[in-house]
Structure formats: C-alpha cells, structure tokens
Amino acid sequence: xxxxxxxxxxxxxxxMDSWAEAEEYDxxxxxxxxxxxxxxxAANQPVGNDLLDMGTGTALIPIELCKxxxxxxxxxxxxxxxxxxxxxxxxxxxxxxxxxxxxLYGDCKKLPFExxxxxxxxxxxxxxxxxxxxxxxxxxxxxxxxxxxxxxxxLVRPCAEAQVEKLVSEHAANQSESGRQLLRxxxxxxxxxxxxxxxxNEVGITLVSIEQTSDRxxxxxxxxxxxxxx
Numbered sequence: 151x152x153x154x155x156x157x158x159x160x161x162x163x164x165x166m167d168s169w170a171e172a173e174e175y176d177x178x179x180x181x182x183x184x185x186x187x188x189x190x191x192a193a194n195q196p197v198g199n200d201l202l203d204m205g206t207g208t209a210l211i212p213i214e215l216c217k218x219x220x221x222x223x224x225x226x227x228x229x230x231x232x233x234x235x236x237x238x239x240x241x242x243x244x245x246x247x248x249x250x251x252x253x254l255y256g257d258c259k260k261l262p263f264e265x266x267x268x269x270x271x272x273x274x275x276x277x278x279x280x281x282x283x284x285x286x287x288x289x290x291x292x293x294x295x296x297x298x299x300x301x302x303x304x305l306v307r308p309c310a311e312a313q314v315e316k317l318v319s320e321h322a323a324n325q326s327e328s329g330r331q332l333l334r335x336x337x338x339x340x341x342x343x344x345x346x347x348x349x350x351n352e353v354g355i356t357l358v359s360i361e362q363t364s365d366r367x368x369x370x371x372x373x374x375x376x377x378x379x380x
Contacts, residue, residue, distance in 0.1 A: 156310055160338040164279050165230045172233035176208045178329055183367075187274050188214035190363075191301045194371060198269020198298065201225045204258040204290060205276030209238035212251045221250070226268070228254040228261070259285040263293045270299040277304040278340040288353040296376040300355065303369045305340035306362055314338065317366050343368050 166172055188211055191197065199222050203212050206227035215225060229235050235253050242251050256262060258276065271290045277283045287302075294300055308314050314337045322330040341349075346368060347360050358372040 157307055157314070157338060159307060159341070160335075161281055162279065162335045162339040164281070166234060167231045169233045172208070172231060172237055174326075174328065175234075175332070176237050178325060180210060184210045184214050184274075187211055187303055188218055190303075190369070191215065191270075191272055191299075192218045194299055194301060196269075196297075196299075197223075198295075199223055200268050201270045201272065202261075202263075202268040202290075202293065203227045204271065204273040204286060205229055205279070206238060206253075207231075207234050209242055209251060209253070211272075211274055213241060213245050213247060216245075216247050216250050223250065225251045226254055227251055228256055228258055230255070230257050259289060261289050261293055265292055266295045266298075267293045268298060269295055270301065272299075272301040274303050275305060275336070277302065277346070278336055283341065283346065283349045284353050287349055287355060291353055291355050291374070294374050296374055298374045300358075300370065300372040300374065303363070303367055304346075305336055305366055306368050307340040307342050307345075308337060308366075321366065337366070341368075346370060 166175060192215065197219065201223060203225055206212060206229045209227045212225040212227045216223065227238060232255060235255055238253055242248055271294050277286060280286050290300055308317065314334060317337060318330050318334050322333045343360055343362060350358050350360065350370065355372050356375060358370060360368060360370045363369040
C-alpha cells in the first residue's frame, strides 16, 4: 500500500554544472548505496554486454559494476555536466577501466543512439532532477533492446516535512550544511511511487515492478518484451 505525499513537488536544478557542486557531490560518501545499486542490478541477469548509465555523475556506479560483471561488459556513462564527467574521467583512469567505460556528454532526454541499442539501461537518482520524468523514461525504453533490462532507482518524496528532516538527520548527519541541504532539496524534488508508476504507464513501459526498496528509495525494474511475444 502506498500513501499520497502531502508535500508538493519542488523542482531543483536539473544539472550540477559548476565545479564546486561537482566536487562537493563527489566528496560525499555514496559507497554503501552505490554498491547496493550495483549488486541489485547485477542480480537481474541477464544484463548483456552493452549498458547505458543515464546521469552517471562521477561514474561511481559503472566502476562498481565493472567489478561485478564480466570483462566483456561495456558501459556508456552519460551526463549533462562537464565538471562531473571530468571527475569521472579521473576516477575511471585511476581504476584502469578506460577500455570498459566510455563517457558521453549530453542530455539524457535526447540520446544520440538508435533504437534498441543497449542490453541494459540504468539510472540512479536522475529522475528527480527532471521536470518531466517521462522524457527520461521514454528515451530509456527507446534505446533498450528486446529482452533488455531497465533498472532505475531514485528517491521517494516523503509524506510530510517532518519525515524529510528525519531522513536528512539520519543520512546526512556527517555532511556539511550544504550537503544536508542538497539531500533535503532532492527529497522535495522526488516522486512518489504512484507518480512514477503513472509516468511509466504513460510511456508504455510494460512488465514493470515499482517498489519502495529502502526508507528513501524506490526501484523500477522492467524487462522489455521481444517482438512477437504476447
């Protein structure tokens, strides 16, 4: 059972396009949630060899995935922030993964790929940055191959402001005030499960599971049907 949020969605900037924002984000400790994301995605076999990360940030999740998946796995890591991608490039080089992770600077709402290009499309905490989440979902579904995996995780907008503050206290207690404010803004900008389900239905995503998977996250998992499968 889901409950409607009493908080109106408040949008935040779509892109962290300054060096200060990118460096502060990169300095935050996302190791636990990133590892869990990678493990949960990898558990949904098959994931194939060609993967797309929409809104990769500093490529921390692609790096974790490369540790879990076969060496034949290639990941296209896309983001609209040049500073984020520059930090990602450094991290990828340090991990010696330049042959497996390729960076793409561009808008994930208008991807430069043909239809059915990737075996798996995934995204972590991108949806809440976008005014119309259908723009991201439709592109993700378009570039996904038949039998391909769509795996998206993002924040759940809480039911009340008191819950927002509780989550900020629990998960950003060791962050700077600006770091805590970043999480606070992201929670206000996020979607409820009912809202993301409505957007998924709107763009025709089928055989979809959307569930709350932590105290502050929902996860969407869908497997695109092959042509001719009823």
